[in-house]
Amino acid sequence: MPKEEIANLALRRSLFFPSAGIYAGSPSGFFDFGPDGETIRRKIINLWRKQLVEKESMFEIFGSQILPEPVFRASGHIQNFNDPIVQCSKCNSLHRADKLIEVHSKGIVPESLSTTELDKLIKKHSVKCPKCGGSNFATVKKFNMMIKVDIGATGDSSCYLRPETCQSIFLDFSRLYKTMRHQLPIGIAQAGKSFRNEISPRNSLIREREIGQMEVEVFFNPDKIDEIPNFAEVENYNLNLMLLGKKTKPISCKDAVKKKLVSGKLVAYYLARNQQLYESFGIPVSKMRFRELDKDEKAFYARETWDFEIETDLGWIELVACNYRTDYDLKGHQKESKQKLAVKEDGKEFIPHVFELSAGIDRSFYVTLDLVFRKEKRGSEERIYLKLPAKIAPYDVGVYPLVKKDGLSEIAKKIFVNLLDEEFDALYDEKGSIGKRYSRADEVGVFGGITVDYQTKDDDTVTYRYRDSMKQVRVKIPELPSFLRKIRKEFTDKP
Numbered sequence: 001m002p003k004e005e006i007a008n009l010a011l012r013r014s015l016f017f018p019s020a021g022i023y024a025g026s027p028s029g030f031f032d033f034g035p036d037g038e039t040i041r042r043k044i045i046n047l048w049r050k051q052l053v054e055k056e057s058m059f060e061i062f063g064s065q066i067l068p069e070p071v072f073r074a075s076g077h078i079q080n081f082n083d084p085i086v087q088c089s090k091c092n093s094l095h096r097a098d099k100l101i102e103v104h105s106k107g108i109v110p111e112s113l114s115t116t117e118l119d120k121l122i123k124k125h126s127v128k129c130p131k132c133g134g135s136n137f138a139t140v141k142k143f144n145m146m147i148k149v150d151i152g153a154t155g156d157s158s159c160y161l162r163p164e165t166c167q168s169i170f171l172d173f174s175r176l177y178k179t180m181r182h183q184l185p186i187g188i189a190q191a192g193k194s195f196r197n198e199i200s201p202r203n204s205l206i207r208e209r210e211i212g213q214m215e216v217e218v219f220f221n222p223d224k225i226d227e228i229p230n231f232a233e234v235e236n237y238n239l240n241l242m243l244l245g246k247k248t249k250p251i252s253c254k255d256a257v258k259k260k261l262v263s264g265k266l267v268a269y270y271l272a273r274n275q276q277l278y279e280s281f282g283i284p285v286s287k288m289r290f291r292e293l294d295k296d297e298k299a300f301y302a303r304e305t306w307d308f309e310i311e312t313d314l315g316w317i318e319l320v321a322c323n324y325r326t327d328y329d330l331k332g333h334q335k336e337s338k339q340k341l342a343v344k345e346d347g348k349e350f351i352p353h354v355f356e357l358s359a360g361i362d363r364s365f366y367v368t369l370d371l372v373f374r375k376e377k378r379g380s381e382e383r384i385y386l387k388l389p390a391k392i393a394p395y396d397v398g399v400y401p402l403v404k405k406d407g408l409s410e411i412a413k414k415i416f417v418n419l420l421d422e423e424f425d426a427l428y429d430e431k432g433s434i435g436k437r438y439s440r441a442d443e444v445g446v447f448g449g450i451t452v453d454y455q456t457k458d459d460d461t462v463t464y465r466y467r468d469s470m471k472q473v474r475v476k477i478p479e480l481p482s483f484l485r486k487i488r489k490e491f492t493d494k495p
């Protein structure tokens with residue numbers, strides 16, 4: 001769906017909106033999530049937790065957002081986490097040099113280009129300032145994207161807001177390895193916020209300064225990268241792989257390993273689990289791909305990187321960076337902290353290698369909205385609804401009395417409370433006409449609706465209205481929980 005449609009819906013229903021919006025000049029790239037938006041966002045995280053963290057027996061942690069400077073010396077962020085910026089000589093506005101060149105050259109500019117190479121490209125493509133149209137720029141400079149914070153009254157302890165959630169996982173690995181009595185491979189996960197001082201935040205939730213991330217780091221013995229007990233479960237599952245310079249093609253996990261397109265079974269296995277997770281968001285596989293990154297495009301710590309991307313109205317959007325980080329992180333922290341982070345297994349001492357799935361929460365939320373947004377003409381009326389799968393719909397069911405009087409509210413409230421007690425996410429709404437209440441619920445993707453009317457008083461039945469087809473059926477009140485479970489399952493099996 002066009003981004004204007006999504007922006008309109010997001011603002012009209014307060015799904016998400018710019019932070020500190022009542023103050024003019026608040027910096028961009030920060031967002032608040034309203035009630036229904038936050039519920040969908042939370043359900044996306046919960047689905048990730050269920051499918052990836054719990055089913056794969058990983059450990060989930062919740063780390064601090066502020067970490068001391070040595071962490072980022074060890075991780076390489078102080079030296080390497082830079083964006084190239086360039087200033088317009090006429091209006092003094094600052095821009096990301098690589099992105100600016102991309103707009104003019106209509107090609108991808110690798111992140112690893114030197115500042116001199118970028119200077120040359122700016123001249124070559126006669127880049128113009130997007131703000132004033134000027135064509136004179138100062139030389140490109142490297143700008144570190146971490147946000148510094150000073151801790152303590154004298155500010156003598158230099159810290160940073162973490163630029164990625166995974167650093168806490170690396171810092172905690174050794175402790176968890178010892179205390180949780182586990183053998184490699186071990187998956188450690190975290191959902192939380194990270195922070196990047198983006199020069200030009202844009203495209204709504206796609207390029208933020210405060211980023212929601214859900215990350216999984218799998219620690220393993222590199223000699224055993226092909227020893228994955230559950231590999232048989234995915235071996236015939238097709239990954240949509242876009243190899244360097246090639247078109248996207250479905251390739252089974254087994255073949256990807258056999259043809260050495262990935263470093264080993266462990267990598268193919270987690271790529272499959274990732275693709276399956278996004279299938280459960282209601283996204284068709286035909287809109288997904290794993291794009292292999294060239295060495296110029298990869299992050300400084302990665303040996304192998306697949307960007308998991310989804311096709312939207314904004315083009316292909318990267319949702320998950322799948323990185324083989326080797327022993328880069330633990331080695332760096334061992335050196336800087338002088339603590340031993342190696343493990344001893346099978347009589348051999350080594351530093352574990354890491355494969356990561358680093359997903360953007362808010363991006364996943366945005367892309368899901370883009371793909372489930374529906375606009376239909378019904379006669380003269382226009383209808384908008386979100387075709388969200390039950391698992392991430394903000395509510396399983398809305399409960400509505402047809403009118404407030406004649407005891408209908410009381411019956412409806414009782415049904416509402418019973419459904420909450422039965423572990424359904426239910427919503428109660430008695431304000432406005434029933435048609436208005438249906439369309440309010442449809443717009444945020446509430447999965448279905450129950451209406452209590454005069455017939456309810458005679459025969460103990462209610463109307464259940466399907467969100468997508470608007471079909472209505474009568475259901476007996478005592479049978480509501482089993483009925484709701486059944487249709488939820490039907491949708492999950494066949495969206």
Ligand SMILES: [Zn+2]
Binds near residue numbers: 090093131132133134
């Ligand atoms: Zn300018």
